[in-house]
Every structure is written in structure tokens, then in C-alpha cells.
Amino acid sequence: MKKTRTRSHTNASLAARATTHAAAIHHTTHETNILAVLSFIFGLFFFVPFASIVAIVFGFVALNQMTRTAESGRGLAIAGIILGFFWTILYLFFIVMALLFLTGLVATGIHVAATLPSTL
Numbered sequence: 105m106k107k108t109r110t111r112s113h114t115n116a117s118l119a120a121r122a123t124t125h126a127a128a129i130h131h132t133t134h135e136t137n138i139l140a141v142l143s144f145i146f147g148l149f150f151f152v153p154f155a156s157i158v159a160i161v162f163g164f165v166a167l168n169q170m171t172r173t174a175e176s177g178r179g180l181a182i183a184g185i186i187l188g189f190f191w192t193i194l195y196l197f198f199i200v201m202a203l204l205f206l207t208g209l210v211a212t213g214i215h216v217a218a219t220l221p222s223t224l
Contacts, residue, residue, distance in 0.1 A: 124131070134174050134204075135175050135176070136177040136180070137166045137169055137173075137175040137176070139162045139165050140170070140181035141177060141180055142158075142162050143160075143162035143166055143180065143181050143183070143185065144161075144180040144187070145184075146159035146184065147159035147184040147185075147188050148187065156187070156188040156190075156191035156194060157189075159184045160184075160192070162184060163181040163182065163184040163185035166180075166184075167181050167185075205207075
């Protein structure tokens with residue numbers, strides 16, 4: 105009889121340990137914030153118009169959500185924000201350079217046209 109009691113006590117002890125272990129695993133695993141993932145993905149899609157702005161917005165919203173929840177993905181959100189700002193600054197640089205180039209051509213074209221003799 106003593107063996108049966110010890111055995112049932114051992115089984116109950118193992119069940120309690122397994123439940124505690126499962127609860128510990130459940131509490132240590134965190135879900136990744138979906139906006140952080142989307143921020144990173146949109147940060148990679150530099151060829152899509154306005155994707156960099158979406159990456160910046162999603163990244164900041166994800167960081168704000170992660171301060172209130174136990175979700176992970178802080179690195180993804182920060183990477184999406186950095187990529188978003190990088191591509192936005194690069195786009196703005198190219199736009200300014202294109203405008204300077206075009207205004208230079210227009211100014212040079214007007215000057216050249218004014219100095220050419222009229223053949224008519």
C-alpha cells in the first residue's frame with residue numbers, strides 16, 4: 105500500500121511540475137508586434153511610393169504599443185523607422201537635385217535662345 109501512495113504522490117508532483125513549467129513557458133514567450141514587423145517590411149520596400157512614410161508611422165505606433173504591452177519587436181520597429189527616414193531623406197535629396205537641374209536647364213535654355221541670331 106505504501107508503494108501505491110508514493111507512486112500517486114510522485115505522479116501528482118510530476119503533474120504539478122509540468123503545469124508550472126508550461127505556465128513559465130507561456131509567460132516567457134512574447135508575441136511580436138505586427139506593426140513593428142510591417143514597419144520593417146515597408147522600410148525595405150523603398151521602391152513603393154510613400155512606403156517609407158508608412159514605415160515611420162508604423163514604427164512609432166509599434167514602439168508606443170510595446171511600452172503598454174509585453175510584445176516584442178522593438179528592434180524591428182527601430183529598424184523600420186531608420187529605414188523610413190533614410191529613404192525619405194534620399195527621396196527628398198533626389199527631388200531637390202532634379203529641381204535644381206531642371207531650373208538650371210531652363211535658365212541656360214532661355215539664355216542660349218536669347219543669344220542665337222534669328223534666321224527668319
